[in-house]
């Protein structure tokens with residue numbers, strides 16, 4: 001049960017966190033070149049800083065209410081060690097020059113030039129976000145979470161935590177010691193950490209194509225048991241049919257080409273048990289928050305996101321419905337969209 005002191009600690013820690021990442025967002029923006037002009041109609045749909053901060057405050061209030069209601073616990077890194085944060089921040093700014101150079105040149109294919117064909121799907125061999133090494137190095141895995149938090153002004157973890165609410169509802173219907181959870185494209189394990197801090201006995205599997213990100217996830221989850229990892233493509237996991245009660249995909253689909261989105265949707269339906277739950281969290285789409293539409297248009301121009309423009313127009317209910325996943329809910333949480341789907345075979 002959260003106490004008044006918890007509220008004070010939560011408020012203070014999130015205040016510090018937002019100042020830390022927003023400060024760096026502004027500093028990084030001041031070192032970046034101006035964007036290309038947007039059409040007038042979309043210019044009117046660019047929220048200003050005050051609006052973004054107001055909406056961020058709404059997200060944090062919602063996060064706190066969920067904690068107070070017992071949907072999930074206080075974040076695991078409420079009082080972080082400042083030294084690793086400072087170190088990462090220094091590396092982030094040291095790397096920014098290289099990111100900017102790729103952005104100016106519109107060059108998102110350094111990774112392909114380095115790795116060539118063969119070991120990974122072609123669409124994956126790109127410098128998503130113009131980040132150094134794409135997803136394929138320890139250096140990239142070390143900087144990734146920092147880059148994402150700077151991009152969202154410190155809101156990324158709070159947005160991910162919203163997926164814990166439908167997860168809790170689902171685990172109330174099942175046994176949290178034996179139900180099995182799969183995090184597809186788990187990255188460095190940010191969300192799995194939140195899951196295990198709430199359900200230490202729940203057996204979880206994190207899957208990702210990047211062995212480097214999986215190494216980071218393994219370290220982040222080292223203190224917990226019943227955690228497995230798998231390096232495999234989400235569209236062909238090799239996992240047993242109908243073997244998971246819950247599957248999650250967080251910030252994966254906007255990075256997939258249209259055809260792969262369908263293959264991954266089918267794979268989710270295949271590995272989920274009949275009646276199992278799929279929890280989707282990814283970028284909002286056009287029209288979800290009309291005042292943000294200009295930002296959605298600008299995002300793939302600023303950060304290399306080759307499939308994003310098509311993703312924001314994709315009919316997700318139809319995409320997952322085609323695989324047999326029936327939509328149960330949909331809501332927006334700041335820059336994200338949280339949806340749940342039931343595996344229709346049940």
Ligand SMILES: C[S@@+](CC[C@H](N)C(=O)[O-])C[C@H]1O[C@@H](n2cnc3c(N)ncnc32)[C@H](O)[C@@H]1O
Pocket residue numbers: 124135160184185186187188190191207208209210213232233234235249250251252255
């Ligand atoms: C934007 S990150 C999101 C990571 C994580 N879910 C999070 O919340 O931070 C996208 C992740 O998807 C992984 N990925 C992209 N395409 C994939 C695929 N086809 N199969 C498995 N993982 C993939 C990348 O390696 C990366 O870790």
